[in-house]
Amino acid sequence: MRHMAIRLENVGIAVRDLEAAISFFTDLGLTVIGRDTVSGEWTDTAVGLDGNHARIAMLQTPDGRGRLELFEYIHPEAIETEPTLPNEIGMHRVAFAVDDIDVALAAAAKHGCRPLRGVANYRDIYKLTYLRGPSGILVMLAEELKKG
Known part of the structure; x- marks a missing residue:
C-alpha cells in the first residue's frame, strides 16, 4: 500500500x-x-x-x-461553550516544550493564567502543568529536565 x-x-x-x-x-x-x-x-x-x-x-x-x-x-456569531475538562473526549489542549517553565508561567500570569493545580514533576524527566489560556484554552507547558 x-x-x-x-x-x-x-x-x-x-x-x-x-x-x-x-x-x-x-x-x-x-x-x-x-x-x-x-x-x-x-x-x-x-x-x-x-x-x-x-x-x-x-x-x-x-x-x-x-x-x-x-x-x-x-x-456567524461565536458560540460560547464550557471550558473543556482534561478528561473530555476530543481535541482540547495545545502543548509546548519550554526551556524554563518558571519564565513561561510568569508570562502566562501576566494574562491572569495560572496552573490548574500546580507544577508536577514526572520522574525527574519533565516539569509540567496545565493552565487555562485565553478563551479557556487548555495549554500544557513542559520543561525537559534531563537533556539527552
Whole structure:
C-alpha cells in the first residue's frame, strides 16, 4: 500500500478575543507570521459554514516547526461553550516544550493564567502543568529536565 506524504500544518483554535490570544501566545514566545480577514464562498465551502467571516492570525514557534492558527468569528456569531475538562473526549489542549517553565508561567500570569493545580514533576524527566489560556484554552507547558 502506497502512503502519501503528510505533516501537521497547524492547530486551529477559535478564540473570543483575537488580540488577547495573540498577546498571550507571543508572550510565551510564538511569533505572528500572518494575519488576515477571510470570507466568501471559498471559506463557506472549506469550513462548512454559510456566511463564514473571521479574523485570523498564524503564529509560529521559534524553531519554525509548530504553528497555531487563531481565529475570531465575525459571522456567524461565536458560540460560547464550557471550558473543556482534561478528561473530555476530543481535541482540547495545545502543548509546548519550554526551556524554563518558571519564565513561561510568569508570562502566562501576566494574562491572569495560572496552573490548574500546580507544577508536577514526572520522574525527574519533565516539569509540567496545565493552565487555562485565553478563551479557556487548555495549554500544557513542559520543561525537559534531563537533556539527552
